[in-house]
Amino acid sequence: MDPPIHHPLGKRPAAEDDSVISDCESGVSGGDTAAGFVPADENADLVRTRFVRGLAAHGLKPEVLAVGRNACSSVMAQARQHSFHVFARAVAKLRDGNANVKFAWYGASSKEEISDIVQNGFFGHAHGNGLRLFPQDSPLESVKSSVVDKDGLRHLLLCRVILGKTELVPRDSNQCRSSSEEFDSGVDDLSNPKEYVIWCNQINTHVLPEYVLSFRFPSPLKGHVKIGEPLRPSSPWMAFPALISVLSKILPPPDIAYIAKFHKDYREKRISRHELIQKVRVIAGDKLLFSVIKSFRAKKIPASFKANKGNEWQAESQQLERLQHQWT
Secondary structure, eight states, X not given: OOOOOOXXXXXXXXXXOTTSOOSSOOOOOOSOOOTTEEEOOTTHHHHHHHHHHHHHTTTOOOEEEEEEEEOOOSHHHHHHHHHHHHHXXXXXXXXXXXXXXXXEEEEESOHHHHHHHHHHOSTTTOBTTBEEEEETTOOHHHHHHOOXXXXXXXXXXXXXXXXXXEEEOOTTOOOOSOSSTTOOEEESOSSSOSOEEEOXXXXXXXXXXXXXXXXXXXXXXXXXXXXXXXXXXXXXXXXXXXXXXXXXXXXXXHHHHHHHHHHHHHHTTSSOHHHHHHHHHHHHOHHHHHHHHHHHHHSOOOHHHHHHHHHHHHHHHHHHHHHHHHHO
């Protein structure tokens, strides 16, 4: 049995899982960590070991480059940490002393996304009906949802999560909040959950990022597990206003509002084009974007467009073909 991870500060939320993690503090370990994180403390080896072991069951051998710990150095980060403890105690009072605090993985698109989460919380990073995270002993799905950055690395956040009393929420469900006051969160399986759903109105109170883990796969992946590689477009597949217009017919209004905001930030040069694309991918998902791009490509292109935009269209077609190859 794995030893429990130590809690140096002595206090923790009611009924917290003993398997991981202390309150935010500095510590020691090596590696280049994301902004807002410091080299991890003595728990780094245990976090690394459990992550590697979780993927070994699927024949994957990741190389972990760094494990960082949330420093909670800003006033707002400390406020979110305090809020998490307050809500853990409140949920424990409602649920017979059991806040059902677990630890779960979140697959990030980049270090920039992690920095944004640390600075501003998870608002803007949930999509669909809420924020979906994966149990500590099942990191594979988070690995699949992570994105390889420009340095060839993937990044996962290991978070504490207040689940409280859970209810069954199928993956294709359109449910966007608890069905009644009796429940606090959702799971895909009541007896053996592989996915947690934290509703959008709770993501900044019921989820606390603790560690960031940066890793890569040193050799091409082989075997029965397929993990998607990132999209690295050098020019737009389609105009963003057109993309937003199509997505607005599919995604809920809050998601479209976030995409529009990120597009505005890009046009005002507050974020890079790469960051814009990664944020849209996190919200919409690669499969939906691929479907939209494929549909866009299939439409009849006017002759005038072909004459004026022939080179651009050819580049977009080649990008789509590369993307299609990744998904097939």
